[in-house]
């Protein structure tokens with residue numbers, strides 16, 4: 001391969017890996033299996049080794065994959081939270097063993113090498129700081145250097161001691177894995193609508209820890225195993241002692257670990273747990289092998305991303321072979337069509353698999369799927385299995401290629417596919433039953449209008465009886481209407497109507513999200529609300545202005561324009577306005593601190609204090625924060641000494657520019 005091509009491949013691998021990292025850590029979902037992901041990463045690691053001249057210092061091979069969020073306070077870790085090197089092969093493990101022994105020989109401490117083997121729990125890493133026996137701080141791993149402060153959420157984990165007894169170091173950190181048991185995962189999923197179900201316990205755990213409302217987290221019944229301690233002057237010298245000691249302090253330590261002195265013993269442990277792990281109450285995806293002695297750990301040290309004294313061995317995802325019976329199609333809330341493969345039942349990872357997701361038409365094409373094909377199905381921690389391949393040699397001669405449907409299976413409208421997009425859509429947004437019901441379900445959900453007096457079944461009834469055909473109809477519902485539904489009595493009917501009425505207090509950005517405009521998620525809704533301030537302006541906003549809003553790309557901008565170009569939508573919006581929903585952002589609550597007199601600020605560039613904190617203080621002092629320019633902006637805050645595009649624009653528009661120090665002065669006055 002020419003070197004330019006290698007460089008190209010490395011760049012494109014990094015891009016793809018970053019994309020999957022983003023999905024995995026920020027959005028709690030994945031498009032490929034962990035094994036496929038690890039293959040990509042390993043390919044990049046290999047290329048960087050062979051072509052160090054092309055290695056990018058910011059490569060995903062050099063960084064822990066996650067990030068911090070904006071929703072929690074960010075905390076710098078006292079001790080970095082790292083990832084683990086991983087492998088799927090015995091050969092690599094033997095190499096690891098050799099490396100460790102060699103590394104220690106140099107230090108003269110190779111004798112009496114011991115490993116502790118543990119199961120690799122598939123959840124979310126957490127770090128807990130205890131001071132004077134009390135849980136003081138809980139953080140996520142984040143980017144390894146900084147994590148989210150999720151103390152309130154961690155406190156809902158019942159097996160996590162809040163107060164410790166006994167002889168303890170004054171301050172120390174314990175680290176472990178927060179997880180959701182299979183049982184709890186199934187219980188939770190059973191309460192969710194088909195389209196809202198979580199894919200696997202890990203994603204659910206991650207999503208739960210990110211919830212803003214700890215009361216909701218508490219309902220999720222998370223659990224936690226601890227497997228590491230950090231601190232100064234700790235009363236132990238080996239990992240094994242650490243595990244035993246923290247157990248005696250009251251921490252939940254899984255008793256599945258084992259001390260091994262040879263790599264053969266490690267391999268036996270791996271073989272033993274391959275089947276046994278499936279009877280554990282939680283998901284595991286491999287085992288972790290750690291050097292036992294702290295002194296030896298220290299001598300071996302760390303790479304940029306992981307300790308040299310530990311490695312994860314991951315079990316191959318389970319693969320089953322079965323026959324495709326048919327492909328059916330589901331219609332989502334926004335009309336997107338998802339093909340589903342119906343399979344002849346096959347036993348896989350302890351469950352019977354009958355269906356697998358096919359994502360979209362590209363996937364069917366990629367697999368070159370034909371009728372009655374024999375297919376390989378994989379289930380790597382995912383609840384929804386994936387078809388990973390087709391046994392073409394077993395294909396029946398007359399079998400035809402699977403053709404993606406042309407009409408909506410629910411309303412028979414001709415499907416459309418937008419240039420450059422993977423999904424097909426049913427364009428009949430206001431007349432297609434699953435879209436109508438899906439939109440209403442989206443509208444009432446907690447993050448949107450938060451109408452908890454309505455449930456999926458009630459919506460179904462309201463729709464069946466023709467009482468509700470769109471979200472605006474909800475606000476015309478009367479107690480008599482409610483009483484006409486099955487199972488409703490005076491009290492429950494009143495409650496239902498009352499609940500709808502209470503939702504009128506929902507802030508504008510949530511109303512905007514509730515409309516269910518394609519691609520307008522919660523974050524984008526907030527950005528749009530901040531920028532346009534009211535529905536009226538947003539509604540007539542030209543494409544270019546929409547695209548200029550941070551986080552709003554071409555696709556989103558176009559989707560917003562399309563939405564408001566459809567008269568059926570604007571009619572609904574108008575009816576919602578008449579019903580009394582909030583159609584503009586709230587005037588800032590000036591409260592008793594009106595220092596900044598409602599003036600608006602836009603922060604740009606780097607600051608000595610975290611931007612979110614500065615923004616919080618501006619709001620608390622009666623100012624407004626804008627994430628981008630508009631004519632209404634009063635101040636641009638920037639520390640930059642050179643002219644930036646923003647400061648230039650501010651000067652042109654006659655907007656005052658403040659330094660951070662000047663902002664501080666305004667805040668303090």
Ligand SMILES: NC(=O)c1ccc[n+]([C@@H]2O[C@H](COP(=O)([O-])OP(=O)(O)OC[C@H]3O[C@@H](n4cnc5c(N)ncnc54)[C@H](O)[C@@H]3O)[C@@H](O)[C@H]2O)c1
Pocket residue numbers: 020021023024025029030031032033034035037038064065082083084086118119120121122123124125126141176177227288312
């Ligand atoms: N499918 C995808 O698109 C996708 C995308 C990104 C990452 N991933 C997966 O995520 C993983 C990469 O994430 P990572 O960097 O967090 O590495 P990792 O999850 O493989 O290993 C590090 C983590 O293991 C956990 N762990 C569980 N049990 C442990 C134990 N007994 N001792 C120590 N640690 C233990 C800790 O949380 C630690 O942070 C890979 O397995 C990868 O396949 C998948």
Ligand SMILES: [Zn+2]
Pocket residue numbers: 331408409410411412413426427428432433
């Ligand atoms: Zn349809």
